[in-house]
Structures are given as C-alpha cells and as structure tokens.
Amino acid sequence: MDQLLQLVLAGLATGSIYALAAIGFTLVWQTSQTINFAQGEFVMLPAILVLAAVKFLHLPLPAAVLLATGAFLLLFGFGFKKFLVDPMLRHGVLPLAIATMALSILMKEGAKDGFSAEAQQFPSLVPDGAVNLFGATLSLRDIAIFIVAVVAIVLLQLFVTRTRTGRMMQATAQNPDVAKILGIPTEQMILLTFLINAGLAVLASFLISPIYLAKFSNGEVIGTAAFIAAIVGGFNQVRGALLGGFIVGLVDNLAAAYVSSAYRAAVPLALLVLVILFKPEGLLGRKEERTV
Amino acid sequence: MSARDHLARGAPMLRVENLSKHFGGIRAVDDVTFEVNEGEILGIIGPNGCGKSTLFNCILGQLQPTDGRVTLGGEEITGLFPADLNRRGVSRTFQLLQVFPNLTVRENLILAGQEHVGSMMSRLFGPRDAGLGTAAEKMIGFFNLGHLADSKAGGLSYGQQKLLDAAMAFMAGPRLVLLDEPAGGVNLTMLASLKERLRAINREQGATFVVIEHNMDFVMSLCDRVIVMAEGKVLATGTPDEIRADPAVIEAYLGH
Amino acid sequence: MTPPSPLSRLDLNLLVLLLGAAILWFVPAGMKSYGIYVISFWLVMSIAAMGLNLTLGYAGLKSLAQAAFLGIGAYTTALMTAKGGIAGPVWSWPLAFLASGALTFLAGILLGFPALRVKFHYLAFVTLAFATLMFLIFRNEQWLTGGVYGFPNIPRPTLFGVKLLNDLAFFRFLLVVTLALSVAMWWLLRSPWGRAFMALRENPLRAASLGVNLRSYTLLAFAIGAGYGGFAGALYAPMVEFIDPAPFAISASFVLLLTVVVGGQGYFLGPFLGAAFSYVLPEMLRVTGGYYLLVYAALVLALLLVSPQGLLGLVEKLRERRRVKAAQAMRDASKVMLEARP
C-alpha cells in the first residue's frame, strides 16, 4: 500500500514537470498551429545555458540564471516565433513540424558540441532529504517541484482568466480571426504565448535538472511525455494539459512498477492511442462540430 | 417549357421529408419537405443563414440530420456517406472552390469519373485514364476549357475553376446534381456561358439539378421551379414568376 | 505556360530512373567496399523513403512508423534466411522478401484503421505509439529477435546458384531490386490509384463527393507505403548481415520523415535525393568530426526555411522564377518595341 502511495506521489512530481511542458505546447499549438517537436529540448537547454554561463563567462550562479533565462526567452520565445514559425507557418503545419524536428536535433547537438556530451550536476535550491507521509517516504525535492509547478500553473490560470491581457490572449488562442475583428492585437498576444512557453520551459528545466542531471539528451523523454500529456488532456486549455501531465506521470510510474519495466515506455502511448481513438478531443477538451 | 410540363414529365427523383437539423438550440433546418422531379432544375433561394447550405449538407451526407428522411428514386439515402451517394448517381459542386489544384484540368476530370468505371484492380492495372480519355476530352470541349486541358487546375482563374468544378460534377453522368452557389464570384460573361452550359447538359444528359444561389437573375432564368427558405423553413414554392409575385417572399427579402 | 503537374511529369521521371540505374551499374566498379556500402545503404533507404513518400507525400498521411516497418521486414528476413530458417536455402531470400512485404502490408492496413478515425497530427501520434511498441518488441523478445544482443550472421541471398558474397555483386542485385520496386511505384502513381491518392491529400472531402472511397485508398496508401518499408528491410538485413533494434528506433522514423520532406514530398525522385541528403551526406561530413549532425540539422532547417517543398521543390521554384523572368523580359521587349514606334 505504501508502495502505491509512494509511486503516486513521485508520479505527481514528475507529472507536474510534464504539465509545465504540455501547457506551453498547448498554448503554442493553439495560437499558431505549431507542433513543437523541440519542446523537450526547450526544457533541456536552459539548464545547459546556466552551466555554460558559469563555465565560460565565469558568472556567479544567480547572474548566470538571469542571463540564461533572458537569452532563452529572447532566442526561443521571440526568435523561435519570428524566425522559424512566422516564415514557415504559411506553408502549412507539416513543414513547420518537420522544421521543429530539425531544430530539436540542432539544439541537442549544439548543447553537446558547444558545451558537453556528458551529464552535469545542476545546483538545487532545495536540500536533499525526505519526509514521511502516511508511511510513505517523500523527498523534499519532489515536494518542491510539485509545489512550484502547481503555483506557476495557478498563477498562469489566474492571469488568463482574471486579467484583461490574459483574456485577450485566450480569445486569440481560441479563434484568432474573431479576435482580430474584435480589435485584439493578436500578433502581440501570439508572441506572448511563445514567451510564456519559453518561460515555462525555463522553470521546468531548473526544477528537473538537479534530479535528472543536465544533459543534452534529456529532452527526448520529456518531449514525448509533453505531447502525450497535451493530447490526453485536450488541446483546448491549460487545465487539460495540467491533468494530462499528472496522468502521464502517474501512469508512467505505475506502469514501471506493476506492468513491466521493459515495456514501460509503451504504456503512456497506449493510453494516448485509446484517448485519440475514443475521445479525440481529450479528457477535458471540447468537442468540435463536424464542419464542411 | 414551364414547371407544370416538368411535373407531368418526370416522376419524383429526390424526396425530402420533414428534414430537420439542430445545432444545440438553433434549428438551422426546420421540418423541410419538398420533391424534385426527374429532369427538373430546382432552385433554392433565401437570405444568408436561412439554412440552405445546411439542408444541402444533410442531403449529401456531410451532416447527420436530426430528424426526417431523404429518398432517391424511392430508396432511402438518409445519412449515407458522400462517396456512397456519389456512386448512387448523386453529384455536387461546392460553394467554395473545390478542385484539385495540383492536378491538371484533364486529371481533375478523369478523377471525377474514374471511380465509376471498372474495379479497384482494373484501376491499378488498366489504362492510365481509366478509359475516360474521350469522355474527359468531350467535357473539356463542352465547357470550353480546351486550351487549359493540361494546365494545373490551381493556376486557372476563378471563373475557369468554377467551370471545371461544374464539369467534374457531370463526369460520372449523374442522375442528380446539387450545385452550391455555382454563380458566386463569377463574372458576367462567364456567368452567361455557365448558365447556357448547364441548360445544355440538363437537356442532353437528362440530369436533375438542385441549385442554391444568391444571384436572383441567374436562378430565375435557369430554374424551372424555385423554393424560398427563411429561418430554416420553406417559405414558398413555385415557378420563378410565381415567386417573384409572392408577397411573403418580398417581405422576407425586404424585411432583412 | 503553367508548370507541369506532378503526375504528368512521371514519364520523364521514369527516363531518369532508367538512366540513373544504368549509370549506377558501372559507377562503383572502381570503389572499395566502404564506398559500395554507402551507395547500397542509400538505395535501401531510398526504397523505405519511397514508401513513406507514397503515404505522406502523395496521400498526405503522416506516419512516424516507417523505421518500424523497416525493422519488421529486416527481422522477418533474418528469421527466414538465417541458419535454421523456415524456407530452403535457394528460395529462402525471395520468399523472405515477399513475406516481409506481405507482413508489413498487413501491419500497414492495421495501422491504417485509426487513420480513418483520426485526423491531422493525431495520426502521427498513433503511428508513433506503434513504432515505439515495435521497437520494444524487437528489443525485449530475445527468444525471437536476439534482443539487445542483435541478430548475427544473416546470409547474403543466393542468385542462380551463386551466393552474392561479393559487395559489388550484392550492390548490383540491390540495384535491380530497387529499379523493379521503383518502376512498380511509378506504375502505381500514374495509374488512377495515383490520382486518387493525390486527391486524398489535396481535398478528401471533395474526393469523397466524387465517389473516391476514402477508406480503401487510405488503407492502401498506408499498406503499400509500409510494404515498401518491409521490402527495404528485407534488403537491409542481408546487406548489414547483423541487425539489432537501434536502427529501427523512433529517431530513425523521424529521420526517414525528414528524408522525404527534404527530398521533396510528392515528387517521384524526392526519396532518392532525400536519402542521399540524410544517409550519404553524413558519411561525407564525417570529416567535420563530431559536428556533422549539427551541420546536417542546420542544413535541413535552412533548406526548409527557403523551400518547404524540399530540394526538388526548390528546383521547381527556381525554374518557375526563371520562366516568369523570361516572360517578363519578353513583355518588356515587346513594350519597348511598341513605345519605340512613332
């Protein structure tokens, strides 16, 4: 019983990372039909940037974190939209998706060749240690990850629903054409979603790298998990991605323990296929009427 | 030739009975009943949002009607898939352009006919044009597209694509053709030519037409009989002359 | 003067194909094993890409499972031809080849069913799940596939009583099979089926209204594309003589997808060009040391930014521009003449 509880708690912690990545993925998909195959690499890179700033520029850690965050937002928030998505989008969804695949290789190889092929320690703000909860051991880091991620998501949700800018962004996400007619500066709103996506990726990166270690290949697993989370939850909204993230984290952990660790990787994907086949709008998604 | 003659000449080809389509609380099509006789050209008009297109889509299997039935030559076809309907001889054109831009005009036409001849196997191992070369050539000539036969359809002008769109609907020798705003966006010269071609093909192939259209002149001069729809319901039915004189129709149009 | 449609261009493509095969017959004569290996590898991956090009480029169905089909074909062939294989020694490879194609064809049909229900990118994820599962089976079911240790000693085929041990002989055999498969694909694309596949990609709704059976053609596009993956696998196994799960992983499917797009999806010769880009270029870029993947990715990205329709799309674009320019020059010239008149 306490094994189950432990698995659930650990799954929620991992799931909250997936949720962060999935939310960004969803936002970017909604506003500009970008299926970002580099989403996992987006989570991988910020930690590498921090370490690179420490190593090459000899910056103290806080300065490196600030610099890396700024550089990442500029390059992969603004730059990603401006120089990759905008020029490619008019050619359709597929070429853009392929371009993000190429980008993912580029980011991965860039991190490897430009920084290091090896995993690196990444400093953690939270001390090692564990607490006991109903007979289950729970690490402080897992708790911290969970709390920070959930707070970030709640803040985002509040921003989207309670502020004028947030509502405009949501309107743009749901129907850019109508939003434009209503006088919403859709271009700026779309850019905002890209910046939020980059920001969430930075947060996820800083949270997860102390545990996973910073390495160029870390994005592969996270990227796939984020897709699955986004689709399972429903592409329409933040809440869906959040739920999807938790589900994928849980399913993955439970599968590893109770199904077969050799077939572990297939279980979340099987879940994904079931959702796609039987509830293609996602668990929290809205059904869209068949149009002609 | 008047509508009365048509009624006398043909048996009912398409019958729509008590057809309804609701989207949530909105009754886009509300208990619509009408018949189309063999060889007839029937027009359906009405202001924007009156349910014409939804009605079309329900008949053609693009949307599942909420209620009611559709029969074709006595056989029920309610809710059949578009491809199945097409193989029963129902063909259509679309309001927005729907040609295959990367195929040539000729290939568009052959494609429009190929699934009606032979089997899957003969389509793989048989001749490249599925034996439709002559038919396509004839159709190209008929719609005056000769000089464009081997151009990509995507490179044609809007009006030319409309002609091609219509021509494709006739390639398989359909019994019933539903035309969704064939005149929309077409210039005046092209319009006259389109109307004349439609009449000619109606005469020669004996096909039955249902036409949705905004352009009043076009409808009134093409159709034998006209149905006026408003707010999902049939408002009036009659010959073009009768419709022109109907006060309810005038009210519906001027009221908007 | 409009550009030719992809289908009417096919006749010219056949000519290029035959000519290319004739040249390739003689090209590697002076090469060493490594060079021959690289060209052989290129042909095999071209076949796999050709299949994906049908599924993706012509019929517009996004599949991330082509490397899995390659794997199914490779393991089937390995199992049937290696020591203790099912078929006799002389017929073992041809039978294995057909079985690989048939098995992947069936798998393609199976995978095609979700494609009927699912739209857009969702399909890509269903195929992704399938490819992951296949990889795990290749790796975990050691009793069947040799698992992580791989499947060693896959024999080269025997032809007319001669075992194709020599690399050049095997390459020429490969070339003949590639040519045969290419001609078959060429025939398929210029038949009414090819037209129906394109209709499926360009406008499924309109295609259905013209009586095109979306269900049959979707399944066929998937199954035939998968079958070509299987055929490629049946050639891959004896070429490498050893297989393990790595070349059939998800990332390999991604690279195949890149290959088709880079070459130019929906262009008959695109897969050959794309495979040269994805599988030969990296070998040539080995001189850049560890950086060649970086260079490769950057090249792909740059190409897609300039021409989303791939290399052949780029060629067409340039040709189109020249045509427009020539027409413009002609108009200018005639204008000058008109103005010059008093």
Place this chain on the structure above:
Amino acid sequence: MTLTKRSLMLATVALAASLGAAAAQDAVKIVGVVELSGAGATAGTNYKNGAQLAVDEINAAGGILGKKIEFVVYDTQTNPGNTRAAVQRGVDEGAFAIFGPVFSGPIGASMQIAQKAGVPQIVGGEAAGLTKQGVTTLFRTSLNQADAMPKLANYFKDAVKASSVAVVWVNNDFGKGGRDAIIPELQKRGIKIAADIATESGQADFAADAIKVKNANADAVFVYLNEEESARFLRAIKQQGYDKPIVGETTLLGAKVIELAGAAAEGAKGHVGLSVDAPVAGFAEFGKKFQAKFNYKSDHNGIKGYSGMYMLKSVVEKTGKFDKEAFLKAAHGAVIKVKDVPGILIDSKWDDNGDVDRESFLAEVKGGKQVITGTLPPVNKF
C-alpha cells in the same frame, strides 16, 4: 532531375577522393571507430581520449618500429549500421588495426568485417558472447562479464552476506549481458533474486525503480547501469531513504558517477576491473596524465583505450614488423607485463579467444572517492 544525377556524381566523386587518400609513407594508420554521440558517447569519448593519449606518447617517443601512428577517429553514433560503415572505411583505408567500438552491439555488428579483412580490432566491449563466435581478429581490453560476475557473486555471498538481491540493469547489450551473467551465479550460491528490474538507456526518472527496489526488501541491490544512469539511480534511491548495501561492477564506482551522484554515491561498493584509483602505480600515473590533458577524470574506458594502444605497440614490436597475420598470431596468448611495457598499466594476458585476464579490485566509495579495499587474482594464473 538533373540535380539528382549531378549530386549523385558529386557524391561518388567525393567518395572516390576520400577513399583514394593513401596513408603517409612513414606512418602506420590506426582507425578509431568509436561512440562519440548517441547512448555510448561518454564511454566512447573516454576510450578515444585514452587511446589518443597513448598515441601522443608513443609518437613523441619515436613511434612503433620507427613509424609514427596516424590515428583517425570516426563516430558511430552508437549505431551498428554506422559502425559497420566506419569499420569498412577503416579497412578500405588500409588501417593496420581498428580501435573500438566500446558498446557490444556495434562490436557484434562490425567484427565480421574486420575478420574478413584480417584486421585486428581492439575493442572495449564486455559482453560475454563476443569472444565465443570464433572471430580471430577481436581483442578485448577489459574483463569479460562472464569472468567478472563470478567474482562479484562471491563478493555478495562472502562480504555482503546477502541472501537476497534486487538486480537493476540497463536494457542494452551491456546491462542485459551483465544481468544474464550474474543471476545464475547468484542463484548458484543460494542467493535469491528479490527483484529483476530493467531500465532504459538514457532514462532520467528512476523514482519508480527506486521505490520498487526499496519495497523488494532484499538484503542488497546490484546496480548495473551506464555511468549517468547509475548516478541518477543513486540519487533516486537515496531520496527514498534506502540504507541497504548498494553494490555495482566497475561503472557504479567510476569517477563520473561519484562526481554526478555527489553524496548519494557514498557507501556504494563492489568490484572494479580497471580504475584510476586502484593501488597500482601505473593507473594513478595514467590518471594524472589524462586529467592534465583532457581536464577531467578518466573512467575505466579511458584506461581501456590507453592500455589497448600499448598492447598493440608491444605485440607489433615483438613480431618486429607491421604484419597483421603475425600480429594476430602473436597477440593470442600474449602476456604483457608492466615491467616490460609500463603503458600496459597492469599485467595482462590475452587468450586464444581474445579475452583478457588480469587482477581486479574490490572497492567502496568513501569520502567522495573510490577506495580500493581488496585485490582479486586473475581467473587463470599466468
């Protein structure tokens, strides 16, 4: 279309050109075929750097039989197909020997090519099966798993005194090979397998596996993962408050793992084939030189590459000529001692299968360092 042909011809021309380049007269070409990217990047990079260090030293001292070594390295991306191509390329380029790869799958895929060409291939792989297939050109640089695992099983029985063990392994040829080798050895000694847990190569999240190990309630856990995964696992299991012995083989106690796992590596113990921390003067000396040149601490793969290159030198000098056939003959059964060839680092013997036999060590992580606690004799005395 013309572009297809043209690019094709360009490709063939370029290939022909690259193939035509002959090695310089007074140099002997040795081609490294190594995992510089993909799953094997860490191991491969160490192997390559170790070999490079040896090459530089040998060249500085005048080369082998007066010839300088020309050491060219091709990346395999840890992909068997690419490995094959690279080995083939090395053979075509007239390499005297192929150096690498390190991962056993790619070795299995490529060793037939070296065999066909009669070119010696000096590899870093440890999977038991490699030397059982009658390939006469293959030489290991470290202990075969089949030889290492019995030593470790004894350790579980005698030192750890475990009656049940949870086994965590990475699901690739290395991990699976180790698992397949140790489980029968443990069972032979009456030790129960309490859990048998496969993990993915490159896996990042080990929480579920750690929880499973903890709840298996075994007396000890055997961890057989690659370096980074070992570090992640150690962190994950320490987070679960695990306090039973954590035992590994070579990798678990490597410098990289200790660096990455930090405090979580403390107390991990087991068997080590090669280690810069072993109480052998040569290893320490090598470790210093490696650190100085590459600015990080070598793991056992660095030692493999370094000592492998000296093995090559020693055997060639013994035959007195650059003759592959003579090399193969002399290398099988070769005994190389540190007093004759300091670069071999530890007395080693190669048998007729290409397996190597030598002393090995028991070690433990204490105070953030690998501490050797015992020395085990070679499997067969020589």
